Amino acid sequence: MSSLLFLMLASSLADGLKRNVETEMKPKNETALQKTPGICLTPGCVKAASTVIEMIDKEVDPCTDFFEFACGNFHKKTIIPDHQTHTGTFTMLGDKLNEQLRILFESTPEPNEPKIFKSVRNYYNSCMDQDRIEKSGKKTLLKLVDKLGGWPVLEGDKWEKKKFSWHEFDVRAHRMGLVVGSILMFKVDTDYDNSSLRIFEIDQPEFGLDKEYLQNGFKDKDVQAYYRYMVNIAVHYGAKRKTAKKELKESLLFEILLATLSIPKEQRRNSTALNNKMPVKEANKMYPGFDWTKHINNVYRELETPLKSKELINVAVPSYVKELAKYLPRVRARVQANYLVWRALMSLMLFNDKTAQNIELEYCKLLTGKKVIPPRWETCTKVTAGLEAIGSTTLYKWDGSLTNAVGAMYAKKYFPESSKKIADDMVTNIRKEFKILLDELDWMDDITRKKAQVKVDKMTPHIGYAKEILDNNLINEFYKGLEMSSDSFLVNHLTHMNFIKKYYAKQFRNIIDPRSWEEHGGAAIVNAFYDSQENSIKFPAGILDGVYFQDDRPKYMNYGAIGMVVGHEITHGFDDQGSQKDGDGNLVNWWEPETKKKYLKRAQCIIDQYGNYTVNVGGKVMNLNGINTQGENVADNGGFKEAYRAYMRLVKREGEEPSLPGLPYTPRQLFWISGAAPWCTVMREEKLKNYVLTDYHSPMRFRVNGSLRNLKEFSRDWNCPSRSPMNPVKKCKVW
Numbered sequence: 114m115s116s117l118l119f120l121m122l123a124s125s126l127a128d129g130l131k132r133n134v135e136t137e138m139k140p141k142n143e144t145a146l147q148k149t150p151g152i153c154l155t156p157g158c159v160k161a162a163s164t165v166i167e168m169i170d171k172e173v174d175p176c177t178d179f180f181e182f183a184c185g186n187f188h189k190k191t192i193i194p195d196h197q198t199h200t201g202t203f204t205m206l207g208d209k210l211n212e213q214l215r216i217l218f219e220s221t222p223e224p225n226e227p228k229i230f231k232s233v234r235n236y237y238n239s240c241m242d243q244d245r246i247e248k249s250g251k252k253t254l255l256k257l258v259d260k261l262g263g264w265p266v267l268e269g270d271k272w273e274k275k276k277f278s279w280h281e282f283d284v285r286a287h288r289m290g291l292v293v294g295s296i297l298m299f300k301v302d303t304d305y306d307n308s309s310l311r312i313f314e315i316d317q318p319e320f321g322l323d324k325e326y327l328q329n330g331f332k333d334k335d336v337q338a339y340y341r342y343m344v345n346i347a348v349h350y351g352a353k354r355k356t357a358k359k360e361l362k363e364s365l366l367f368e369i370l371l372a373t374l375s376i377p378k379e380q381r382r383n384s385t386a387l388n389n390k391m392p393v394k395e396a397n398k399m400y401p402g403f404d405w406t407k408h409i410n411n412v413y414r415e416l417e418t419p420l421k422s423k424e425l426i427n428v429a430v431p432s433y434v435k436e437l438a439k440y441l442p443r444v445r446a447r448v449q450a451n452y453l454v455w456r457a458l459m460s461l462m463l464f465n466d467k468t469a470q471n472i473e474l475e476y477c478k479l480l481t482g483k484k485v486i487p488p489r490w491e492t493c494t495k496v497t498a499g500l501e502a503i504g505s506t507t508l509y510k511w512d513g514s515l516t517n518a519v520g521a522m523y524a525k526k527y528f529p530e531s532s533k534k535i536a537d538d539m540v541t542n543i544r545k546e547f548k549i550l551l552d553e554l555d556w557m558d559d560i561t562r563k564k565a566q567v568k569v570d571k572m573t574p575h576i577g578y579a580k581e582i583l584d585n586n587l588i589n590e591f592y593k594g595l596e597m598s599s600d601s602f603l604v605n606h607l608t609h610m611n612f613i614k615k616y617y618a619k620q621f622r623n624i625i626d627p628r629s630w631e632e633h634g635g636a637a638i639v640n641a642f643y644d645s646q647e648n649s650i651k652f653p654a655g656i657l658d659g660v661y662f663q664d665d666r667p668k669y670m671n672y673g674a675i676g677m678v679v680g681h682e683i684t685h686g687f688d689d690q691g692s693q694k695d696g697d698g699n700l701v702n703w704w705e706p707e708t709k710k711k712y713l714k715r716a717q718c719i720i721d722q723y724g725n726y727t728v729n730v731g732g733k734v735m736n737l738n739g740i741n742t743q744g745e746n747v748a749d750n751g752g753f754k755e756a757y758r759a760y761m762r763l764v765k766r767e768g769e770e771p772s773l774p775g776l777p778y779t780p781r782q783l784f785w786i787s788g789a790a791p792w793c794t795v796m797r798e799e800k801l802k803n804y805v806l807t808d809y810h811s812p813m814r815f816r817v818n819g820s821l822r823n824l825k826e827f828s829r830d831w832n833c834p835s836r837s838p839m840n841p842v843k844k845c846k847v848w
Contacts, residue, residue, distance in 0.1 A: 150768070150769050150770070150771055151771040151772075152771055152772055152773070152774050153667060153770070153771040153772065153773060153774070154774055155665065156665065157663060157664075157665030157666045158666060158667065158771075158773055158774065159774060160663075160665075160666070161663065161666040161667070161670055161773055162773035162774050162775050162776055164660065164790075165773065165776060165783070165786055165787075165790075166775060166776065167186060167187070168183065168184060168186055168187040168790060168793060169182060169183055169184075169185065169186055169786065170182055170184075170185025170186045170188075170189070172185075173185050175831050175833075175839070176828075176831055176832075176833035176834065176837045176838065176839045176840060177837065177838050177839065178818065178838065178839075179785070179789060179817060179818055179821055179827075179831075179839055180789060180792070180813070180814045180817040180818045181814075183785075183786050183789035183790060183793070183817070184789060184790070184792070184793035184794075187201075187202070187793045188793065188795055191795050193795055193796075193797060195483075195484040195485040196483060196484070196485045196486065196487040196488065196491075197483065197487075198481040198482055198483050198796070198797050198799070198800035199794055199795060199796035199797060199800050200794070200795060201792070201793050201794030201795065201813065202659065202660045202790055202791055202792070202793045202794070203639065203791055203792070203794070204794070205659070206639050206655075206656070206658060206659040206660070206661070207500075207639045207655075209658070209659065210523075210637060210639050210655050211491055211494045211495060211500075213523065213526075213527055214494045214497070214498055214519065214522075214523065214637060215490055215491075215494045217519075217522045217523065217526065218233065218234055218237040218238075218493075218494060218497060219234075219237075222234070225585065226585070227518065227521065227585045227588040227589050227592070228589055228592070228596075229515075229518040229588060229589070229592040229595065230518065230521075230522060232515075232518075232592075232595060232596055232597040232598070233497060233515055233518050233519060233522065235597045235598055235599075235605065236496075236497050236515070236597045236602075236605045236606075236609065237493050237494070237497040239597075239599065239600055239601060239602040239604075239605050240463075240489075240492070240493035240496055240497065240602045241489060241490065241493050242600065242602065243467075243489055245600060245601070245602075246464065246465070246466060246602060247466050247467060249601075250464055250465050250466045250469075250603075251349075251350070251465065251466050251469070253464070253601065253603055254350075254458065254461060254464065254465060254603070255350065257289070257457075257461075257603075258350075258454060258457075258458070260285065260289060261282065261285055261286060261289075261453075261454060261457065262276060262277060262282060262285070262450065263450075263454075264347075264350070264450070264451065264454040264455075264458075265360065265447045265450050265451050265454075266347050266352045266356060266357055266360045266361060266451050267347070267350055267351055267352050269356070272447065272450070274445075274446040274447060274450075277446045277449070277450050278446075279296050279297075279441070279449050279453060280403065280408050282450070282453050283296075283299075283408075283412065284408070284411045284412055286453075286457060287412045287614070288412075288414075289607060290606070290607030290608070290609075290610035290611045290614070291457055291460070291607075291610070292460060292503075292504055292505070292506050292610070293412075294316075294318050294319075295318050295319075295320075295321075295452070295453055295456040296318060296371065296437070296441070296449070296452075296453070297315065297316075297317075297318065297434070297437060298315065298316045298317065298318050298319075299313060299314075299315055299408070299409060299412060300313070300314050300316065301313060301314070301413075301617045301618075301621055302314040302427070303625065303646040303698070304390075304427075305384060305387075305388040305390075305427065305699070305700040306388070306390070306699060306700055307699060308625065308627070308646050308647070308694075308697055308698035308699050309624050309625050310624070310625065311620070311621050311622075311623075311625065312390070312425065312426060312427050313409055313420065313426040313427070314426065314427045314428075314429055315396065315405075315426060315427070315428045315429065315434065316429040316430060316433075317374070317375040317376065317429070317430045317433040318371065318375075319505045320368060320371070320372055320375075321339065321368065321455070321456055321459050322335070322336065322339045322368075323806065323807045324372045324375060324377065324378075325806040325807055326339070326806070327368065327369045327372040327373075328369075328372060328373065330369065331362070331365065331366060331369065334479075335479065335480060336365075336369075338476055338479040338480060339365070339476065339480075340361065340362065340365050341475075341476070342472065342473065342475070342476035343357075343361045343364075343365065343455055344357045344358050344361055345472045345475075346455075346458060346459075346469060346472055346473075347361060347455075349468055349469055349472060350458075360447070360448075360451050361451060361455070363445075363448045363451070364448050364449075364451040364452035364455060365452075367444055367448050367449070367452050368452055370440065371437075374432075374433050374436045374437060374440065375430070375433055376430055376432065376433065378741050378809075379738075379740045379741060382689060382690055382740070382741075382743075382744070383693075384690065384693045384694070384700050385693065385700065387427075387429045387430070388427060388429075388700055389427060389428045389429065389431055390425045390426070390427050390428075391425065391426065391428065392422065392423050392424065392425060392426075393405050393406045393409070393420065393421075393422045393423070393424060393425075393426050394406070394422040394423065396426055396428050396434075397422075399428070399431060399434045399435050399438060400434060400435075400437070400438040401438065403438075405426070406420055406421070406422045409426075413614075413617075413618045413621070414618075415614070415615045415618035415619065416618050416621060416622075417619070417622065418622060456504075459504065460503060460504025460505070460506070461503075461504070461603070463492065463496065463501075463503060463602075464602055464603040464606065467486075470486055471486070474486055478799075479799065480799060480803060481797065481799050481800045481803055482797030482798065482799035482800050483797075497515065497519065498515070498516075498519045498637055499511070499514050499515060499516050499519070500638070503606070508609075508613070509635055509638055511613050512613070512616060512617065512620070512631065512632055513612060513613040513615075513616030513617065514609070514613055515609065516634060516635040516637075516638075517582050517588065517591060517592075517631065517634035517635065518588060518592060519635075519636075519637050520578050520582050520634045520635050520636035520637050520638075520653075520654075521582040521583060521588055521634070521636075522637075523636050523637035523654065523655070524577070524578045524582060524583065524636040524637075524654055525583060527654070528577060528578070528636060528654040528657070529664070531664055532577070532654075532657050532662065532664050533576055533577040533654075533657075535662075535664050535671070536576045536577065536652060536657055536662065536675065537574075537576055539671065539672065539675065539676055539679060539759075540574045540576060540650070540652070540679050542759045542762070542763060543676060543679045543680050543683065543755050543756055543759045544569060544572065544574075544683060545759070546680075546755050546758045546759040546762065547569055547680070547683050547684075547751075547755050547848075548566055548569050548570075549758075550754075550755065550758065550848060551565050551566060551569070554848075556708065556711040556712075556715070557708050557711075558705050558707065558708045560705050561703065561704050561705045561708045564695070564696075564703045565687065565703075567696050568648065568686060568687075568695060568696035568703075569683070569686070569696075570696070571648055571696035571697065572648050572649065572650060572683065572686060572696070573627065573628060573647065573648065573649040573650070574649070574650050574651075574652070575633040575649060575650070575651045575652070576651075576652050576657075577636060577652070577653070577654045577657065578633075578634060578635070578636035578653065578654050579630035579633045579634050580630075581630035581634070582630065582634040582636065587630075591631060592612075594612065594615075595608070595609070595612040596608075597609060627646075627647035627648075627649060627698065633649075633651065635651075635653055636653050636654040636655065637653070637654070637655050638653040638655045638656070639653075639655040639656050640653065640655075640656060641653070641656055641678050641679075641681070641682050642682065643682040643683075643685035643686060643691060643748075644698075645685075645686070645690065645691050645693075645694050645698060646694075646698045647698050648686060648694070648695075648696055648697065648698045650679070650682040650683060650685075650686075651682075652675070652678070652679065652682075656675070656678070657675065660674055660787075660790040660791050660793075661674045661675040661678065661791055662674065662675040667770045667771070667773070667780065667783070668760065668763065668770060669760055669770060669780045669781070669783055669784040669787065670783060670784075670787040671787075672756050672757070672759065672760035672763075672784060672787075673756065673757075673760075673783070673784040673785060673786070673787030673788035673790075674787045674788060674790060674791050676756035676759065676760065677749075677752040677753050677756045677788045677791075678752065678791070679752070679755075679756065680751055680752035680753065680754070680755030680756045680759075681748040681749060681751065681752030682748070682752075683751070683752075683755065684747060684748040684750075684751030684752055684755070684848055685744065685748045687747075687751075687848060688743070688744040688745075688747040688748055689716055689743055689744050689747065690744050691744070692704070692712070712847070715845070715846065715847045716743060716747065716847055718845035718846075718847075719739070719743055719746050719747055719750070719845050719847060720739035720740055720743050721739060722739070722746075722819065722823075722845050723737050723739045723742055723743070723746050723811055723815060723819055724736060724737060724738065724739025724740070725739075726811070726815050726819065728801060728805060728812060730798050730801055730802045730805075731798055731802075735802065735805050735806075737805060737811055737812070737815065738805070738806075741809055742808075742809060742810060742811045744809065745809055745810045745811065745816075746811055746815075746816075746819065746820075747847050747848070749811075749816050749819070749820045750819075750820045750823055750824075750845070750846075750847060750848070751847065751848040752820075753788055753820050753821065753824060753827075754824055754826070754848065755848075756784075756788070757784060757824075757826055760784060764780075779830070781830040782830055782831065784830075785821065785827055785830065785831070788817075789817045789821075792813040792816050792817050793813070794813040796812070796813075818838075818839065821839060822838070822839050822840065822841055822844070823844045823845050823846060824844075825844070827839070828840035
């Protein structure tokens with residue numbers, strides 16, 4: 114806000130402030146709810162007021178549709194950029210982060226900075242060299258395909274099936290730096306039963322198109338879009354269209370069948386069902402003729418001590434493995450190879466020329482509504498920071514990635530230490546409030562309650578960033594051996610991926626330290642997390658900004674926004690999935706049977722509530738998936754409640770805060786407005802359909818309205834009549 118606007122606002126309010134410091138502020142619905150000690154006229158308050166004024170729609174009754182009241186003006190004036198599928202306050206904060214990172218990646222190196230910073234810039238610059246990619250991208254990828262054994266749809270009769278097996282393909286691809294597991298996934302994960310140990314896990318794959326689409330069959334219009342994408346890429350690489358249509362139809366039907374063998378997301382919420390440990394030699398019996406011990410050691414050849422056949426592994430979905438063992442031998446090698454090479458190429462479209470990228474765009478238009486290819490700088494910034502998915506892989510989630518290096522670059526320049534202190538205090542207060550809430554529950558027995566309290570006490574917060582990332586010596590040691598100096602974007606990427614894979618192999622037999630800075634250095638991320646394996650909550654520096662957080666505005670604004678997120682992540686430790694693990698992150702049933710039944714009954718209320726919400730996409734009414742979204746919905750409900758209670762307890766200690774200038778709302782009402790602001794979003798219809806089908810979160814409207822209509826505190830603060838849309842008689846309450 115300009116200084117002139119600030120002076121005008123201050124001047125217009127000054128006289129009235131002298132006369133009305135103790136008068137009641139009336140909201141839009143004409144009900145006086147609370148006396149305020151005055152109006153705050155600091156620059157931070159004026160800026161906060163301006164943001165609220167710009168976003169709310171005063172013509173909407175907050176007791177009818179609070180989401181539209183809090184976000185309506187934002188929705189009316191916001192246009193989705195052509196290269197995006199949706200935009201909102203959350204997305205815009207990410208856009209701001211991208212711009213800051215671009216400045217860092219394009220900046221001149223500073224004296225004595227960590228060596229890895231040079232590799233970060235080299236990676237970014239090689240991505241930005243579109244001319245080089247245009248000249249050699251296709252040729253480079255064809256060479257990669259040759260190393261993989263060739264793509265049958267291109268090679269015709271020259272392709273030799275005798276040299277092919279899917280597991281040998283995976284070994285070659287893994288050693289080259291590619292992400293593998295399109296038929297059967299082998300990965301390093303944390304042991305469900307002992308969170309201090311790692312274990313090899315065998316799981317069903319992720320698919321090129323989500324199961325929720327593939328299960329509709331080959332003739333479904335979205336599946337047909339995926340099919341055209343496959344065929345057009347093959348033709349771009351030199352295949353004859355008639356041949357490509359015939360052969361890739363077979364490979365797509367193969368992928369559809371693999372999807373039908375896999376279990377749906379709903380069944381994957383039960384961690385106990387996914388915990389099936391057995392010696393490798395026992396697992397071999399599920400798939401006769403395939404030596405799992407040899408395969409794992411071939412893929413992870415960097416293991417200091419090779420895996421032995423008597424060691425335990427976890428087979429997450431035994432039914433998938435058993436069905437695959439029956440089915441796969443009947444599938445021609447050519448069909449398998451066409452599918453696997455396609456999946457490899459699909460994951461590498463960012464390294465391709467503009468023609469291939471435009472083919473991908475045509476597919477994305479139908480699936481997500483995106484209209485144009487994003488600006489190259491934006492793509493390269495997000496890829497370098499690990500924020501852009503390469504295939505199905507988003508690298509900021511992977512240990513050993515550039516996340517710590519990029520986090521160090523960002524934290525040194527953009528994140529003030531004062532913000533961390535304020536956020537620390539909020540997390541402390543909201544955690545305490547959750548413990549008080551546990552004490553008040555009349556449906557929880559004392560044995561379970563005590564264990565829940567222990568879990569909250571053991572929950573480790575990671576706020577902003579780990580201070581170790583600012584230590585140049587530690588960063589240099591962490592990235593020892595990683596150097597990206599090639600002019601080739603693809604070569605740099607594969608070098609990066611191989612470093613990550615070696616990191617996992619080296620760490621495999623080491624005891625996991627859940628507090629290690631090496632796994633918590635990601636500062637440059639606009640998101641927040643609960644990690645059930647660590648029982649930790651994470652709030653990277655990137656999210657402590659924008660509508661979520663400002664260190665110079667009233668606390669009710671911060672408690673409503675980032676405070677809600679803090680409560681949300683704490684509650685994840687006690688949602689349908691988080692509640693399956695104890696305070697050490699181990700899969701332990703710590704619930705008394707009767708209390709567990711009461712919990713499940715309350716969770717069912719949430720499942721039914723959200724499962725009855727609908728969206729209209731292109732004239733088709735779609736119900737939300739109440740089962741898949743239950744964890745996020747429970748966390749949203751708990752997040753708002755815990756943050757509100759923590760703030761009200763703060764008010765009792767410190768007194769009421771002044772309200773904002775130019776707004777007829779009390780601090781309590783502004784808490785709710787601030788809590789809704791992070792979810793203000795506009796979304797293309799195609800993306801909305803994809804979101805409802807595949808995402809674990811409910812659409813933003815229901816994240817706000819669905820939560821607030823369950824809270825009596827909200828209805829009281831807005832004086833919402835009983836049975837009004839935002840104050841129904843039946844309210845769901847888990848925590």
